[in-house]
Amino acid sequence: MAEVDQKALFEFLLRMGDNTLVLGHRVSEWCGHSPILEEDIALANTALDLIGQTQLWLGLAGEVEGKGRSADDLAFLRDVWDFRNVLLTELPNGDFGRTLLRQFLFDAWASIMLGRLQKSSDPRIAAIAEKASKEVAYHVERSADTVVGLGDGTQESHDRMQAALEYLWPYVGEMFQSDDVDAAMVAAGIAPDPAGLRAEYDALIGAVLDEATLTLPKGDFAHKGGRTGYMHTEHLGHMLCHMQWLQRAYPGCDW
Amino acid sequence: MARPSVEQVWEWLDAVPDPEIPVISLVDLGIIRDVAWDDDTLVVTVTPTYSGCPATSIINLDIDTALRGHGIEKLTLKRQISPAWTTDWLSEKGREKLKGFGIAPPIDGTAADGVLAGRVSRLAHGTNLTIECPRCGSTNTERLSQFGSTPCKASYRCKDCLEPFDYFKCI
Numbered sequence: 001m002a003e004v005d006q007k008a009l010f011e012f013l014l015r016m017g018d019n020t021l022v023l024g025h026r027v028s029e030w031c032g033h034s035p036i037l038e039e040d041i042a043l044a045n046t047a048l049d050l051i052g053q054t055q056l057w058l059g060l061a062g063e064v065e066g067k068g069r070s071a072d073d074l075a076f077l078r079d080v081w082d083f084r085n086v087l088l089t090e091l092p093n094g095d096f097g098r099t100l101l102r103q104f105l106f107d108a109w110a111s112i113m114l115g116r117l118q119k120s121s122d123p124r125i126a127a128i129a130e131k132a133s134k135e136v137a138y139h140v141e142r143s144a145d146t147v148v149g150l151g152d153g154t155q156e157s158h159d160r161m162q163a164a165l166e167y168l169w170p171y172v173g174e175m176f177q178s179d180d181v182d183a184a185m186v187a188a189g190i191a192p193d194p195a196g197l198r199a200e201y202d203a204l205i206g207a208v209l210d211e212a213t214l215t216l217p218k219g220d221f222a223h224k225g226g227r228t229g230y231m232h233t234e235h236l237g238h239m240l241c242h243m244q245w246l247q248r249a250y251p252g253c254d255w
Numbered sequence: 256m257a258r259p260s261v262e263q264v265w266e267w268l269d270a271v272p273d274p275e276i277p278v279i280s281l282v283d284l285g286i287i288r289d290v291a292w293d294d295d296t297l298v299v300t301v302t303p304t305y306s307g308c309p310a311t312s313i314i315n316l317d318i319d320t321a322l323r324g325h326g327i328e329k330l331t332l333k334r335q336i337s338p339a340w341t342t343d344w345l346s347e348k349g350r351e352k353l354k355g356f357g358i359a360p361p362i363d364g365t366a367a368d369g370v371l372a373g374r375v376s377r378l379a380h381g382t383n384l385t386i387e388c389p390r391c392g393s394t395n396t397e398r399l400s401q402f403g404s405t406p407c408k409a410s411y412r413c414k415d416c417l418e419p420f421d422y423f424k425c426i
Contacts, residue, residue, distance in 0.1 A: 038410060042402035049406060052307020056336070127337035131306055134339055134426050135406075137367040142401055 004188035009122075010065045011084065011181045012191060014074070015227050017057030018085035021075055022236070023106060024050030025243050026093055035096055042142060046103070049135040056128045076247040080237045087226035088171040090236040097150050097157060098164035104143035105168060108204050109175045111140045112197050121189035144208045151212025158213065165209070166217050173222025176201070264290045264297065264322070271321045274313045275405055278356040281314060285344025288335055296329040297322065302340045305406040305426075341366070342407075342425050353423055359389045359411065361425040367401075386422050388413035398422075 028047035034040035058071035069077075088106060093099045114136055117129035150157040176198045185191035209216060225231035246253060268290070269282040281287055281301075289300035299318060303311045315332050322330055342361040345353075350360035365384055385394050393415035401424070403410040408421040 038400035038402075041404065041410075042400055045402035045406050048307040048309070049305060050307070052303075052305060056306055123337075127339075131303075131336045131339040134341075134366065135305060138401060138424075138426070141367045 008184035013061035014084040020050040021054040022085040023089035053132045086174045097160045100146045101164045107140035116192040148212045151214045169217045174224045278352045279349040283346045283349025300333045359422040366425040391416040
C-alpha cells in the first residue's frame with residue numbers, strides 16, 4: 001500500500017461514516033410514523049443497517065486518527081462543523097415519497113461507490129465495503145422499487161415524487177465533487193475519484209426514473225459544502241440536537 | 256485444567272443458541288469462523304450477520320458465558336468482517352430447524368445483487384421467488400416486504416393456509 005496522509009484518510013472515513021450516520025438517523029425518524037407497518041419496519045431495518053455501517057466506518061476513522069476516539073465519541077461529541085456528510089443526507093424527510101427518493105438517490109451512489117471500494121488498497125476499507133455492499137444491494141432494490149411504484153402510481157403520488165425530485169436534484173451533484181482529500185485517496189489506490197462514478201450513476205438512476213415516469217430536472221447546479229465541512233444546511237444542527245441530546249445532557253452516560 | 260480440544264469447543268459452541276432464533280445454534284448460523292488455541296488462550300473468531308444487528312453484542316456475551324462455564328479461563332473473541340457473512344453458511348441441520356420453527360430457510364444464490372437490469376425486468380414481469388410455506392408446504396405464497404421483523408428476514412404470506420410467515424432471506 002502506498003504511503004497515505006493519515007489526516008486525509010481520516011477525512012475520507014468521516015465522509016463515509018457521516019453519510020451513513022446522518023442518513024441512518026433521518027430514516028430512523030420514521031420509526032412509528034410510516035404509512036403502513038411493513039414500510040415502517042423496512043425503514044427501521046434500513047436505518048439499522050446504516051447505523052451498523054457507521055460503526056464500522058467511524059470505528060476505523062477513530063483508529064486512524066489515533067487519539068483514542070471511538071465511533072460513539074465521533075457520532076455524539078462532534079458539532080455541526082465537524083460533520084462531513086453530503087448535504088443530501090441531512091435534508092428533512094418531507095413526505096414518505098421524498099424520503100424514499102432521497103434514499104434511492106443515495107443508495108444508487110452507495111452501491112457504485114462500495115463496489116469500487118471493495119478493490120481498495122487498504123484491506124480494512126475493502127472489508128467494510130464488502131460487508132456493506134451486501135446490505136446496500138437490498139436497500140437499492142427496495143428504494144428503486146418504491147420510487148417506481150409511487151412515481152408510476154396515482155396522479156397524486158406521481159406529482160409528489162416529481163416535486164421531490166425537483167427539490168432533491170440540486171443535492172445530487174455534491175456526491176461527485178472532488179477535492180484534495182479525494183486526490184490523496186486516488187493516489188494511494190484507496191478510493192476512486194468521485195467524479196468517475198457519475199456516468200454509471202446517471203445510467204442507473206436514469207433507467208429507474210424512466211420506469212417511474214419521472215422527469216429529470218434540467219440544469220446541473222449543485223449545492224455543496226457538506227462533505228468538505230465548509231457549510232452545512234440549517235437542518236443538520238436541529239437534527240444533532242435530537243441525536244446528541246443524551247450525551248450532551250449527561251456526558252459519558254452509559255447503560 | 257487440561258486444554259480442551261478444538262473439536263470439543265466447537266461442540267460447546269453448537270449448544271449456544273442464537274439469541275433471536277433460539278432453535279438454531281451459533282454454529283448453525285455460520286457466524287463462528289474459527290476456533291484455535293494461541294498458547295494458553297482460546298481464540299474464537301466471530302463474524303457479524305448484518306453490520307447493525309443488535310444481537311451481535313449479546314452473542315459475544317453468550318459465547319463468553321458458555322465457554323467460561325466450561326472452565327475456559329483465557330478467552331479472546333476476535334471480530335472478522337471479511338469474508339462477509341452469507342446465508343450459504345447456514346448448516347443443513349440449522350435449515351431444518353428453521354423450517355420446524357416456522358421460518359422458511361434461505362434459497363442459496365438468490366441474494367439481492369442490486370443489478371438494475373434484473374430489477375427492472377423483475378418489476379416488468381412481476382416475477383418473484385417461490386418460497387414454500389413452512390406451515391402447510393404450499394408454494395402459493397407472496398412477499399409482503401423484503402424487510403421483516405429482524406434484518407435477516409423478509410415477510411411472506413401463504414395464500415392457501417392464510418398464515419403470515421418469515422423467510423430467512425439470502426445474503
